[in-house]
Amino acid sequence: MLVGHQPKEFLLAVSGLTVSFDGFKAVNDLSFYVEENEIRVIIGPNGAGKTTVLDLICGKTRATSGSIQFRGQELTKLRENEIVQAGVGRKFQTPSVFEDLTVFENLEISFPRGRTVFGSLTFQRDDTVKQRVEEVAEMIFLKDRLNTYADQLSHGQKQWLEIGMLLIQDPDLLMLDEPVAGMSVSERAKTAELLNRIIKDRSVLVIEHDMKFVEDIAHKVTVLHQGQILSEGTMEHVKNDPKVIEVYLGH
Amino acid sequence: MVINSRFFNRSELLGFLALAVLLLLILPLSLDIFRLNLVAKYLTYAFVGIGLVLCWGYGGILSLGQGVFFGLGGYCMAMYLKLEASSVANTKIQSTPGIPDFMDWNQLTSVPLFWKPFHSFPVTLLAILLVPAFFALIIGAAMFKRRVGGVYFAIITQAIAAILTILIVGQQGYTGGINGITDLRTLHGWDIRTDHAKFILYFVEVVLLFGCIVAAQFIRLTKLGRILVAMREQEDRVRFSGYSVANFKIFAFCAAAVFAAIGGAMFTLEVGFMSPSFVGIVPSIEMVIYTAVGGRMSIFGAVWGALLVNFAKTSLSESFPQLWLFGLGALFIAVVLAFPNGLSGIWADHIQPRIDRLLSSRKSKSAAGMIADGAPAE
Numbered sequence: 001m002l003v004g005h006q007p008k009e010f011l012l013a014v015s016g017l018t019v020s021f022d023g024f025k026a027v028n029d030l031s032f033y034v035e036e037n038e039i040r041v042i043i044g045p046n047g048a049g050k051t052t053v054l055d056l057i058c059g060k061t062r063a064t065s066g067s068i069q070f071r072g073q074e075l076t077k078l079r080e081n082e083i084v085q086a087g088v089g090r091k092f093q094t095p096s097v098f099e100d101l102t103v104f105e106n107l108e109i110s111f112p113r114g115r116t117v118f119g120s121l122t123f124q125r126d127d128t129v130k131q132r133v134e135e136v137a138e139m140i141f142l143k144d145r146l147n148t149y150a151d152q153l154s155h156g157q158k159q160w161l162e163i164g165m166l167l168i169q170d171p172d173l174l175m176l177d178e179p180v181a182g183m184s185v186s187e188r189a190k191t192a193e194l195l196n197r198i199i200k201d202r203s204v205l206v207i208e209h210d211m212k213f214v215e216d217i218a219h220k221v222t223v224l225h226q227g228q229i230l231s232e233g234t235m236e237h238v239k240n241d242p243k244v245i246e247v248y249l250g251h
Numbered sequence: 252m253v254i255n256s257r258f259f260n261r262s263e264l265l266g267f268l269a270l271a272v273l274l275l276l277i278l279p280l281s282l283d284i285f286r287l288n289l290v291a292k293y294l295t296y297a298f299v300g301i302g303l304v305l306c307w308g309y310g311g312i313l314s315l316g317q318g319v320f321f322g323l324g325g326y327c328m329a330m331y332l333k334l335e336a337s338s339v340a341n342t343k344i345q346s347t348p349g350i351p352d353f354m355d356w357n358q359l360t361s362v363p364l365f366w367k368p369f370h371s372f373p374v375t376l377l378a379i380l381l382v383p384a385f386f387a388l389i390i391g392a393a394m395f396k397r398r399v400g401g402v403y404f405a406i407i408t409q410a411i412a413a414i415l416t417i418l419i420v421g422q423q424g425y426t427g428g429i430n431g432i433t434d435l436r437t438l439h440g441w442d443i444r445t446d447h448a449k450f451i452l453y454f455v456e457v458v459l460l461f462g463c464i465v466a467a468q469f470i471r472l473t474k475l476g477r478i479l480v481a482m483r484e485q486e487d488r489v490r491f492s493g494y495s496v497a498n499f500k501i502f503a504f505c506a507a508a509v510f511a512a513i514g515g516a517m518f519t520l521e522v523g524f525m526s527p528s529f530v531g532i533v534p535s536i537e538m539v540i541y542t543a544v545g546g547r548m549s550i551f552g553a554v555w556g557a558l559l560v561n562f563a564k565t566s567l568s569e570s571f572p573q574l575w576l577f578g579l580g581a582l583f584i585a586v587v588l589a590f591p592n593g594l595s596g597i598w599a600d601h602i603q604p605r606i607d608r609l610l611s612s613r614k615s616k617s618a619a620g621m622i623a624d625g626a627p628a629e
Contacts, residue, residue: 058491060487060491079495080490080491081490081491081493081494081495081496084490084491084492084493085493089491090491092487092488096485096487096488097485097488098480098481098484098485098488099484100480100481100483100484101477101480101481105477106481108474108477109474109477109478109481109489109492110492110493112493114474115493115494115495116495116498117475117498117499117502120473120474120475120478120494120499121470121473121474121475122473123473123474123475162488165488165492169492169493
């Protein structure tokens with residue numbers, strides 16, 4: 001055995017990832033690696049391919065070529081629900097919650113048990129489920145709204161609910177697409193607090209425009225531009241990179 | 252804290268009881284056997300409606316081909332009855348005695364292989380449930396795994412209804428063709444043509460209907476029911492919560508097919524024949540209209556819709572035969588535009604609150620004695 005010579009085990013290893021839509025390469029030969037318990041923020045101008053990268057990892061979009069390894073498992077060959085079961089959770093940019101269901105039911109559906117047709121027919125709402133739902137509801141500031149239908153929630157509350165739905169899945173890799181977009185200042189502060197609490201013990205991949213927010217949470221920042229990596233490193237490093245300054249100021 | 256702790260909530264329980272009283276007491280006592288048999292015929296569509304509530308109302312999967320499954324169930328039953336009616340003694344004037352009459356007319360000399368299992372009553376009962384379920388499974392798997400949905404799915408189901416009709420009409424020697432399978436007499440030796448048999452069959456059907464209502468209600472209240480609602484709104488969110496959306500759609504579609512097939516089998520028994528005119532596009536769309544009028548989100552609404560629209564159809568088409576189809580179309584447009592949740596929506600939004608207010612104000616009046624003189628301004 002070549003102990004000590006093995007490459008470092010990454011949680012997520014994206015290599016040579018390319019996707020082209022009718023010849024347009026939205027993501028072009030992209031490689032990056034996320035470690036266990038790392039918080040990685042992806043920034044970049046509009047159309048840089050940030051959301052597409054998340055779509056590719058969670059299986060919503062199929063890659064043209066390249067590989068995405070998660071804990072040694074090849075994600076590009078799995079279906080969306082299998083990727084979720086492998087431990088990858090995804091929050092969308094616009095809040096997508098089930099508006100005709102209550103907050104409780106929204107969280108319950110995300111509880112990782114009884115995910116087959118038969119399993120969901122025989123699913124019991126037992127104490128474990130109730131406790132976990134109440135626990136998560138407390139974290140996302142919706143403890144007293146459990147019986148409220150989700151369509152009655154404010155925009156910010158819907159965002160929290162969706163984050164809660166991911167939390168209850170307990171993923172190893174959490175992907176958040178602009179979690180504080182469209183929130184009021186006070187909601188933003190609360191969300192930052194919430195995120196800081198939930199990112200413990202897991203890796204997080206975040207797309208965000210709010211630079212103050214990025215500085216607060218990021219371990220490492222990846223700057224995307226035209227589907228490729230422009231710069232990568234600490235926030236300090238990225239901020240002083242002339243290429244990044246040019247792309248951002250050139251607009 | 253727990254939201255759906257009871258199987259039926261108060262208004263659902265009332266709905267169940269009201270339907271039970273109507274179907275088990277009022278109608279059998281007040282109608283003659285001819286009219287009661289008509290009600291039985293209407294109710295066979297209620298089975299289809301219950302399936303559509305699950306599949307369309309909850310799951311958001313609009314099928315315009317439920318006649319296919321209604322027909323498959325009906326034909327399975329009709330094949331059994333026809334074989335029983337075609338004993339050698341009954342058919343001795345044919346050139347080949349002992350086979351169904353239409354086969355004889357089409358120069359067939361023996362019963363085809365796929366008819367053979369229908370000599371057995373238990374096999375027939377199983378086939379009524381399994382053949383449509385299997386067929387729905389194949390259609391569902393082919394469509395939903397490829398993410399075909401919405402309007403495209405509706406059009407394809409409609410095409411399947413058309414194809415099956417053409418197939419049945421074309422293969423006259425095997426299916427009885429356009430006339431269908433007629434001259435059915437006995438079920439396991441019991442004559443189904445007598446008034447007494449029709450009376451018994453009516454009650455059998457009502458009991459089966461309540462069984463289906465309870466089964467549908469059970470499905471609705473499990474997590475699967477909530478996943479169907481979730482899927483209708485945010486298919487992607489369900490997928491990214493770790494569920495295989497296609498499998499749940501297939502389940503809903505198969506369940507709807509089985510309900511429709513039970514209705515179809517009862518139709519054959521009540522009416523005494525089965526023909527391709529209950530399989531094709533027009534009957535399939537009518538079934539959707541019954542459900543829409545009753546309320547596609549309500550299991551009881553679907554039953555009422557089937558009863559009332561068919562009742563209107565019979566009475567109106569007796570007096571204005573040409574106008575009926577226009578009336579049906581207008582009704583559908585009116586319901587979709589003005590009352591998207593149908594009769595049950597009108598009940599829940601307008602009538603139920605008024606009754607509640609009336610009851611609660613009466614209660615508070617009796618509690619508060621003379622104080623409650625000035626009615627609240629509203």
